[in-house]
Amino acid sequence: MSGRVVVFTGPSGVGKGTLLRAVLADHPGIYLSISATTRNPRAGEVEGQHYYFMDAAGFQDLVKRNELLEWAEFAGNCYGTLRQPIQEQVNQGKLVILEIELEGARQVRKTLPEAYQIFVLPPSIEELENRIRARGQDEESAIQKRLAKASIEIGAANEFDLQITNDDLDTAVEQLKEALFGQSQTTETPLANAAP
Numbered sequence: 515m516s517g518r519v520v521v522f523t524g525p526s527g528v529g530k531g532t533l534l535r536a537v538l539a540d541h542p543g544i545y546l547s548i549s550a551t552t553r554n555p556r557a558g559e560v561e562g563q564h565y566y567f568m569d570a571a572g573f574q575d576l577v578k579r580n581e582l583l584e585w586a587e588f589a590g591n592c593y594g595t596l597r598q599p600i601q602e603q604v605n606q607g608k609l610v611i612l613e614i615e616l617e618g619a620r621q622v623r624k625t626l627p628e629a630y631q632i633f634v635l636p637p638s639i640e641e642l643e644n645r646i647r648a649r650g651q652d653e654e655s656a657i658q659k660r661l662a663k664a665s666i667e668i669g670a671a672n673e674f675d676l677q678i679t680n681d682d683l684d685t686a687v688e689q690l691k692e693a694l695f696g697q698s699q700t701t702e703t704p705l706a707n708a709a710p
């Protein structure tokens with residue numbers, strides 16, 4: 515049995531993690547991909563649960579060994595999706611969600627064109643900044659890098675199959691559930707042709 519892959523993208527602070535947590539609470543069978551990153555852990559982040567944290571040399575090893583389905587640099591750090599767990603989960607028939615930034619989403623669009631791609635928009639740039647600051651976990655320089663990236667990312671929202679505006683949280687959660695489980699999104703996505 516083959517599962518499918520959904521790409522979930524949007525500017526940092528828009529609420530991607532919040533939306534996914536809400537959907538996962540009702541659908542624990544979904545596999546949320548755990549990425550490798552060179553970023554330092556934030557307070558409360560757990561190795562192997564939120565990310566696989568590593569130094570630049572460790573990340574380069576993954577790249578050299580072709581173990582990443584996609585990878586990109588974001589705000590001064592590298593982030594990448596490990597190919598093998600995705601393959602395994604899809605083979606088990608799971609719905610796999612990749613929460614990744616724009617450049618990675620573009621790579622997946624080439625290697626896995628069947629994967630459904632969702633972009634989350636903020637109600638406004640001002641609200642996005644409020645949310646990043648309210649999260650209170652990034653230094654000012656990181657916040658500025660994330661906001662600069664946000665405008666570029668938002669400009670690419672129309673490349674995606676679906677745009678969800680995360681204004682009212684409950685409404686956005688319902689839209690995401692509909693996108694994941696509604697009748698129109700049942701196409702299977704075999705990973706057989708996903709080699710780069």
Ligand code: ADP
Pocket residue numbers: 524525526527528529530531532533645646648649680681682683684686
């Ligand atoms: P991302 O994963 O996209 O970086 P987070 O899920 O960490 O974003 O959310 C950033 C902040 O915005 C968090 O403090 C979260 O509680 C808040 N947030 C998320 N969705 C909403 C919403 N619809 N309305 C108000 N605040 C929200």
Ligand code: 5GP
Pocket residue numbers: 523524525526549550553584585586588593594595613614615616617618619
């Ligand atoms: P954060 O540092 O806020 O956890 O993540 C920063 C950005 O990196 C977010 O937009 C997030 O979606 C993205 N990201 C997380 N993991 C990956 C990954 O494996 N690949 C890519 N391309 N982006 C990722």
